[in-house]
Amino acid sequence: MSVRFAAIGLDHRHIYHMVGECLAAGAVCVGYCPETSDPRVLEGFRERFPDLPQRPREALFDDPDVQVVLCAAIPADRPAIAIRAMRAGMDVMLDKPGAVSLAQVDDMAQVAAETGRILSICFSERFVVRACELAAKLVADGAIGRVIQTTGLGPHRLNRAIRPEWFFRPDTFGGILTDIASHQIDQFLFFTGADNARIVAAAVANRNLPDVPEFQDYGDILLDSGAARGFVRVDWFTPDGLPTWGDGRLFLTGTKGSIELRKYVDIAGRPGADHLFLTDAKGTRHIDASGEPLSYFTRFLADIRDRSATAMPEGHALTVTRLAIEAQAMANGARNT
Template sequence: MSRNDGMNYAPKGKPNKVVSENEFTFAAIALDHGHIYGMCNGLVEAGARLKWVYDPDPSKVKSFVKAFPNVLVASSEEQIMQDEEVRLIAAAAIPSKRCELGLRAMNNGKDYFTDKTPFTTLEQLEIARAKTKETGKKYMVYYSERLHVESAVFAGQLIEEGAIGRVIQVTGFGPHRLSAEIRPKWFFEKKYYGGILCDIGSHQIEQFLYFAGCKDGKVLHSKVANYNAKDYPELEDYGDATLIGDNGATNYFRVDWHTPDGLSTWRW
């Protein structure tokens, strides 16, 4: 899990168990993005038990088992869904398929914890909202850039303590390294990844809403471009947007896939 490879970098924290042994059991399904490792690390560090893993790609499962040697390998997704001991499904599926997996999880009485971005269409959002109301289950999102980064956690603590006063504006920059040679095919097809603002831009929007204390917001304007990735015409390698929150706070953010190979990830 290299610091230079943001897609596969898996943060590890200090264990802080909030449940007793075997009190909370979860499973991992769909290992399409390396964020699944950070997601599972966090759950295990909080005391959860990782019981199962399933992915149709044996090589992905093999790598996962190496990181979590006590996990059982399921023969199918259905085997996990039918296990009443499993209370939560953690998943990092192809973005356009994350909603449908979450619906299956909730239909089987399980909460759902997905990598960002949780949806690629507004229709998926509305369907998931309806399903959470119908089932009473949770549809949760791993926004690692706030939840699993010490500086972001500390910023949230300072705001909560009132140390910096009222937050009226948030500016965010999210440079990322493309590393095209290690990316899967779906990464370059917009119908699967949703576009740069939907994908890595969702981190920035979530942080704005949280840090500024907003319950909702409105996009005032935005733009995207493909400057350098001409071999991948559906990839957007640059995007920015300006938002206003329901409490009057404003936000500008910029994201891109232009981090040079000589630098480590943005986290460092």
């Protein structure tokens, strides 16, 4: 029987791939709440999914047929929606970041434990990247040995003219490390096999937007799990000349080789996205990973039915969120001293 879901929180365009991939994986959308802080997101949603029914938010929460809530609300509002859904007996898939404060993380962890509901975060820079799917298989097969270091780069295009007002306020979107860097923290834990990590150092800066001094357009983090180290760099400096929103890259250093992912573009090189470069004892090679199937959404829906944790280990989503918020707090403190 198909999993039935509702979409609540249409404030970020990530809701498009969250809903679209769940539909492609066989789930059924029973409705969406049109409440939004950005009418352009709602317009894009209706263009992509013209046949989905619009329903009031409370009607969706009260519908006993709804098994899952998908949410890409304003980041500061996501925890309350997740908690409301879990208390109503529903599982949850959030856009990142899942929260903007440690108190919110604690509240969600408590409710998830009390209710036994699944709380997942769609880290799109891993789950919607086919090159990451192939890299995961290669690492699992021992192609580069044990991963001892990762470097994750997450540059983004600012697109300032289309950003809503909440995007520039740290109390609503959390800051650059809470937001973007959660992707790279997720990848560090996943590819090194670590359950947790320590924030060794973190930094943020506003280099180019003096008129919004609380906004941060650059950030970096150094992570340590004991068995591996990770470096993260995120920014809002993708130039307009790049044919995509950012040159996202991931480097995995293993005991027997290395992998580089050019996720979205191979600049002045091969066309398309999802480029994987493997170096091992046999030499170097480029692999086109664009045909690799995405697995997160299929596994997530199976977890809903089977009450399992194949898409994401229990607690992983909140561990990543907690680390991102801790890094943000460390960087904010250093910035203010």
